[in-house]
């Protein structure tokens with residue numbers, strides 16, 4: 001458009017806003033600020049950012065006019081700007097608030113951003129979080145649990161799960177992994193956004209976590225958490241502690257983190273039972289169970305997964321714990337076909353298949369349709385006296401007990417494998433101990 005010469009671009013934090021000297025000179029004419037800050041870009045739309053914007057404008061350009069398009073009323077209020085006029089307008093489908101300010105006015109002694117009060121809704125969530133933390137405190141201290149579920153849609157309007165991941169002692173930091181359940185279609189977008197922002201504000205306040213340590217994802221309820229929304233590509237792994245294991249998790253780049261927290265008791269049980277066993281981990285994912293078995297002194301471990309990415313993650317997890325080498329075998333294969341072709345024996349087997357998986361290479365896997373065949377093949381590899389732990393998190397799963405009775409003894413141990421932090425959602429997984437008849 002031939003305007004490049006009259007536009008200056010700069011990439012900077014709003015907190016560092018400063019005028020070009022010519023504009024700041026005495027007698028320079030006042031200008032107009034037009035600003036469209038994030039309303040929802042996941043975590044950016046928060047009162048502290050809007051407060052910083054308002055403060056920056058009052059410090060840098062107090063005599064100017066401003067039009068600021070804000071995500072919602074609480075965010076508009078957080079700017080601290082006194083609007084002459086406020087308009088409710090739609091930006092596409094998103095309802096927003098447009099403030100017009102003339103003049104912006106000087107910066108008064110402002111309240112520090114951190115002390116911006118929570119809204120009533122956010123306060124309610126914060127209270128619930130504190131209550132949950134009190135309830136889990138004794139258990140967490142006794143068991144030294146540092147990664148746990150702190151909230152699971154306890155207040156139905158604030159429908160998200162909040163998991164806390166504290167990194168291990170070498171570099172202690174706290175991260176929050178927030179999974180929002182997609183709201184029903186009849187809830188207005190503005191309400192969803194407000195509640196999301198309130199939930200995040202409450203969580204950050206209670207856990208004193210900076211914005212960049214909060215991962216926010218949306219998952220569809222009841223669909224096994226299909227992939228939804230946008231993911232980061234930070235490539236940032238942090239190491240957390242579970243029992244004796246150091247495990248690498250990635251909070252930002254995938255829907256899941258690399259560690260299913262509801263399976264913590266199952267993994268600790270494997271660690272307890274692993275001594276001197278040949279351990280087999282089917283659908284091994286990032287190998288957290290493998291690491292536990294290896295630290296529990298399994299003689300050998302074999303981890304089978306279709307994904308090269310997850311097997312590499314498993315290798316890194318082993319290495320993180322000073323493990324590796326020929327005793328720990330990683331196999332990239334379709335678990336069922338591999339098992340049916342295998343001829344080795346194992347004393348301890350963990351089999352935690354997905355509900356369903358599509359794969360060009362291996363064909364589809366469906367736990368309901370294939371579990372009898374899968375378990376028959378696994379039992380054929382189990383050494384005398386061995387145990388197979390089978391679990392999955394398909395909520396409508398029905399174990400074909402009659403078919404299994406032909407070749408195995410089955411004990412439902414689900415209740416004993418649900419940890420206190422998942423008590424609100426005891427159906428998150430089911431688990432069976434399967435032995436020879």
Ligand SMILES: C[S@@+](CC[C@H](N)C(=O)[O-])C[C@H]1O[C@@H](n2cnc3c(N)ncnc32)[C@H](O)[C@@H]1O
Pocket residue numbers: 260283284285286304305306307310333334335336352353354355357359362365392393
């Ligand atoms: C651990 S399972 C699912 C765990 C958890 N219960 C869930 O539903 O998300 C997921 C793992 O199975 C692997 N997987 C999927 N289909 C597979 C197949 N046919 N053979 C081997 N591994 C497979 C995936 O790569 C992934 O690491």
